[in-house]
Amino acid sequence: MRAILGGTFDPVHHGHLRAALDVAEACDCDVHLVPAARPPHREPPRVSGADRLRMLELAVAGQPRLAVDDREFRRAGPSYTVDTMRDLRREFGSDQPLLLLVGMDAFAGLSTWSRWTELFELAHVGVMTRPGHVPGFEAEVAAEWYARRVHSPAALASRPAGGVLPIDVTPLPISSTDLRARLAAGRGIEFLVPPAVVAYIRERGLYLDG
Numbered sequence: 001m002r003a004i005l006g007g008t009f010d011p012v013h014h015g016h017l018r019a020a021l022d023v024a025e026a027c028d029c030d031v032h033l034v035p036a037a038r039p040p041h042r043e044p045p046r047v048s049g050a051d052r053l054r055m056l057e058l059a060v061a062g063q064p065r066l067a068v069d070d071r072e073f074r075r076a077g078p079s080y081t082v083d084t085m086r087d088l089r090r091e092f093g094s095d096q097p098l099l100l101l102v103g104m105d106a107f108a109g110l111s112t113w114s115r116w117t118e119l120f121e122l123a124h125v126g127v128m129t130r131p132g133h134v135p136g137f138e139a140e141v142a143a144e145w146y147a148r149r150v151h152s153p154a155a156l157a158s159r160p161a162g163g164v165l166p167i168d169v170t171p172l173p174i175s176s177t178d179l180r181a182r183l184a185a186g187r188g189i190e191f192l193v194p195p196a197v198v199a200y201i202r203e204r205g206l207y208l209d210g
């Protein structure tokens with residue numbers, strides 16, 4: 001099984017990375033971080049795709065179970081997750097389980113994603129707990145949650161897609177929004193982000209204007 005963690009990663013932080021490693025350990029799989037080239041439904045990222053990719057590569061260096069997948073930069077138009085998962089499904093064949101990871105906050109808003117119900121045909125969905133984000137699911141998202149929920153990673157192995165697995169990850173209340181605000185205010189981000197990423201941000205003077 002391969003797990004996929006999509007996001008803007010503007011910038012990547014220890015909340016993303018520890019959660020990814022927790023999933024790798026709990027599900028005994030590799031986790032590929034897939035930055036959105038042009039994330040739909042939100043403000044454009046504050047720094048370039050090349051910078052976000054480079055920070056991710058620095059962050060996962062030396063972690064054999066984590067990798068960066070730049071496929072959304074290799075296609076045009078908005079970066080819809082469903083297109084990425086379709087692409088991965090094509091690459092993996094129809095039998096291998098795939099696990100799409102989303103934070104609880106992202107799952108709660110899943111019905112706003114393009115062709116969101118197709119995601120369950122293409123992959124399992126792993127819903128990671130996130131501090132400060134109390135789930136308020138819309139009825140149609142709640143219906144999928146209750147109908148598809150499984151209670152152990154082992155339950156995902158028997159079919160390629162369609163399950164929803166809640167995954168407890170180390171609670172780290174870190175967000176990219178907060179990191180950008182700290183940098184704009186001239187404050188430090190040490191111990192919230194890997195040292196190599198802190199150094200990269202400082203060298204390039206990223207996020208100084210928010």
Ligand code: ATP
Pocket residue numbers: 006007008009010014015016019101102103104105106128129130131169172173174175176177178
């Ligand atoms: P922003 O503050 O800019 O919205 P973010 O910190 O939420 O950014 P994203 O890149 O949007 O980071 O997140 C990618 C994915 O990782 C989402 O599914 C999100 O829910 C999840 N995630 C982000 N931070 C954490 C965290 N601290 N703990 C668990 N999951 C997280």
